[in-house]
Amino acid sequence: MKRDAPRGRQSLGERVRGLRVTLWTLIVPPTVWAMHFLFCYLWVAVSCAKLGAFPRFPIAFVAGTLAALAIILASGWIAWVQSRTPGDDPPHDEGTDIDRLRFLATATLLLAGLSFVAVLFTAAPALLLTDCR
Amino acid sequence: MSNEGDKTIGSGRQSAFTTFGTEAAWLAGLTGWMVLGAVIIALALAALMVTASRSREGALTHRQGMRLVLWAGGIVPSVVLLALLVVTLPAMRPIRAAGDDLRVTVTGEQFWWRMRYQPAGAPPVTAANELRVPVGRDVVLALEGGDVLHSFWVPGLAGKMDMVPGRTNTLVVHATRAGRFRGQCAEFCGLSHALMAFDVVAMAPAAFDAWLAAERRPVTTAAAAGARLFDAHGCGGCHAVRGTGAASAIGPDLTHLGARETMAAGIQPLTTANLVRFIREAPAVKPGARMPAYPQMSAQDATAIARWLETNR
Numbered sequence: 001m002k003r004d005a006p007r008g009r010q011s012l013g014e015r016v017r018g019l020r021v022t023l024w025t026l027i028v029p030p031t032v033w034a035m036h037f038l039f040c041y042l043w044v045a046v047s048c049a050k051l052g053a054f055p056r057f058p059i060a061f062v063a064g065t066l067a068a069l070a071i072i073l074a075s076g077w078i079a080w081v082q083s084r085t086p087g088d089d090p091p092h093d094e095g096t097d098i099d100r101l102r103f104l105a106t107a108t109l110l111l112a113g114l115s116f117v118a119v120l121f122t123a124a125p126a127l128l129l130t131d132c133r
Numbered sequence: 134m135s136n137e138g139d140k141t142i143g144s145g146r147q148s149a150f151t152t153f154g155t156e157a158a159w160l161a162g163l164t165g166w167m168v169l170g171a172v173i174i175a176l177a178l179a180a181l182m183v184t185a186s187r188s189r190e191g192a193l194t195h196r197q198g199m200r201l202v203l204w205a206g207g208i209v210p211s212v213v214l215l216a217l218l219v220v221t222l223p224a225m226r227p228i229r230a231a232g233d234d235l236r237v238t239v240t241g242e243q244f245w246w247r248m249r250y251q252p253a254g255a256p257p258v259t260a261a262n263e264l265r266v267p268v269g270r271d272v273v274l275a276l277e278g279g280d281v282l283h284s285f286w287v288p289g290l291a292g293k294m295d296m297v298p299g300r301t302n303t304l305v306v307h308a309t310r311a312g313r314f315r316g317q318c319a320e321f322c323g324l325s326h327a328l329m330a331f332d333v334v335a336m337a338p339a340a341f342d343a344w345l346a347a348e349r350r351p352v353t354t355a356a357a358a359g360a361r362l363f364d365a366h367g368c369g370g371c372h373a374v375r376g377t378g379a380a381s382a383i384g385p386d387l388t389h390l391g392a393r394e395t396m397a398a399g400i401q402p403l404t405t406a407n408l409v410r411f412i413r414e415a416p417a418v419k420p421g422a423r424m425p426a427y428p429q430m431s432a433q434d435a436t437a438i439a440r441w442l443e444t445n446r
Binding site: 113129131 | 207214218219225
């Protein structure tokens with residue numbers, strides 16, 4: 001983000017930086033990935049068992065996948081903003097609040113990237129296989 | 134190699150690189166591209182490591198380094214893998230079978246294959262240890278396990294699929310060129326698992342139809358001396374030869390055995406000598422097989438039965 005970004009955006013960024021960061025927020029993206037993974041299996045299994053065929057218009061599936069991606073993106077964006085909190089150069093290994101924030105934020109950002117790709121990789125087979133066998 | 138040699142396990146007859154089916158051909162092509170891609174990535178990585186080890190310290194800024202990690206370690210692999218996934222997933226989709234496709238129920242038995250051809254609108258024809266498929270037509274293989282787990286694998290035709298007692302797995306195949314190939318059991322199923330193979334003959338559609346019509350006919354040699362001996366020794370207690378009284382389904386159907394090129398589930402060329410040995414000492418040829426030895430049977434009787442079986446083409 002540039003320095004001359006609109007004021008509203010900056011204040012949003014500042015509000016985001018003020019959010020509490022814990023190990024629980026760190027595992028939000030991989031948890032969403034895991035739940036989406038489970039959701040994929042359940043959706044295909046239930047569809048095949050109840051309908052006997054792969055649904056042609058997988059609205060529930062697309063909606064679930066988009067929701068998962070949106071949560072991961074939001075989590076990643078928050079982490080990205082938090083990771084840019086001004087402070088010393090890396091490594092962020094001091095016992096200070098800012099270093100703790102930036103360490104957790106960077107880790108969350110990387111996990112969000114991984115989880116985003118993972119959700120796409122999980123969704124692709126469900127959308128492209130289209131066969132219950 | 135002589136003709137005799139061609140009847141045995143010839144090189145390339147059972148190879149995923151000697152393809153004669155659409156699925157196997159696609160897989161072989163994909164393997165080629167994957168190997169090429171892997172070699173390029175390995176060479177690029179080696180070049181990068183050589184460059185990195187020879188560079189002065191500080192040749193890259195921290196920012197440039199992070200960017201290299203992001204692209205070479207994150208974005209490019211993700212995009213390449215996603216592309217690979219998107220390209221390969223449709224190939225995993227089974228061929229859609231139509232209602233009027235030829236259906237062959239293949240049942241794995243210890244240690245042979247029961248083949249039941251079910252063409253649309255005609256009664257089924259039972260054979261064994263040789264799968265014939267018409268080139269250019271989809272064929273639905275209904276795979277079943279008769280006793281224990283087996284796995285149906287014709288590397289040149291398609292991927293392998295398990296044969297599970299109590300359920301039917303469906304594999305739709307599409308042969309693209311005529312020829313004689315080979316498949317074998319790919320799931321350990323007992324003592325003679327390694328001796329459980331079969332021939333696959335892909336034929337022009339007209340030739341296939343003619344073969345199936347011939348296979349459907351009962352034998353006309355029920356009065357031959359060999360046929361009487363076959364009956365007298367109780368072979369019909371397990372085997373069927375249509376056109377004679379023998380109609381049991383415990384062992385392989387031997388109706389047109391003479392038309393097959395191999396015997397004992399694809400492990401030996403079909404010769405009189407091999408047949409005689411198998412008739413008298415089956416457990417020696419195929420350990421664990423349900424067929425007992427017949428040491429009391431004279432060589433003359435066994436030879437007469439073998440010759441008779443060979444005449445039923």
